[in-house]
Amino acid sequence: MENSIAQDVCDIENLITEYCHRLDRGSAGDVVDLFTDDATLVPEFDGEYEVHGRAEIKRFFQHYHDHFRANVRHLQHMTNTSKIQVSGDIASAHSYLLATFVSAETGSGVTVTGTYIDALKKERRQWKFFRRTIQVHFASTHSDTIEQLEPMGFEGESSS
Numbered sequence: 001m002e003n004s005i006a007q008d009v010c011d012i013e014n015l016i017t018e019y020c021h022r023l024d025r026g027s028a029g030d031v032v033d034l035f036t037d038d039a040t041l042v043p044e045f046d047g048e049y050e051v052h053g054r055a056e057i058k059r060f061f062q063h064y065h066d067h068f069r070a071n072v073r074h075l076q077h078m079t080n081t082s083k084i085q086v087s088g089d090i091a092s093a094h095s096y097l098l099a100t101f102v103s104a105e106t107g108s109g110v111t112v113t114g115t116y117i118d119a120l121k122k123e124r125r126q127w128k129f130f131r132r133t134i135q136v137h138f139a140s141t142h143s144d145t146i147e148q149l150e151p152m153g154f155e156g157e158s159s160s
Contacts, residue, residue: 008086008127011122015127016095020077024069028061036121037130045114045136072101072110079116089122089131097134102145109142 014068015034022030041051041060059151069075073088098116104122114136121130 005086008091008122009084011114011127012084012091013082014092015120015129016079016082016116016118019129020079021062023077024075027059028065031061032058034059036123036130037131039129042131042133045134057062071104073104075099075101078085083113091120091127093118093120097136102147107145107147109145110139111142112139117129140145 019031019034024033034055035057036055039052039054039057041057043049043051043060051057054079078098078100079095080098082093084093085091093116095116095118097112097116099111099112099114102109114134117133117135118129119131120127122128
């Protein structure tokens with residue numbers, strides 16, 4: 001039984017990580033595939049509303065891709081310090097969120113912190129998000145980005 005729970009925790013950690021990669025580099029369809037058919041998304045950072053069902057969640061992420069992600073470079077969502085509890089085919093997870101990106105408009109770097117609060121269900125032996133709440137606590141702007149720094153000036157042997 002303990003091996004089964006350990007495997008579930010590992011699978012849920014992989015789901016949370018996969019979400020970040022798909023959000024940053026995938027399509028809205030790639031992201032919504034990680035949700036159950038009857039899932040709910042609660043993007044608290046954007047107001048007081050809920051998005052219900054895969055079709056609407058996909059529409060939300062397409063809007064996100066078109067209006068946010070298209071205007072940033074080097075977007076990276078990261079999660080850490082996940083607290084995961086499993087009970088049969090349901091689970092909960094609380095994970096800290098860190099996201100970074102460079103604004104295409106200003107060239108400034110931005111760091112965002114927050115929390116993901118998840119309810120998960122195992123469907124056909126695969127964990128999916130049943131309810132995902134996204135809380136953002138603050139965003140910080142950084143004027144210096146790597147794109148603005150001078151190159152190190154290394155000259156390799158073939159440079160001579």
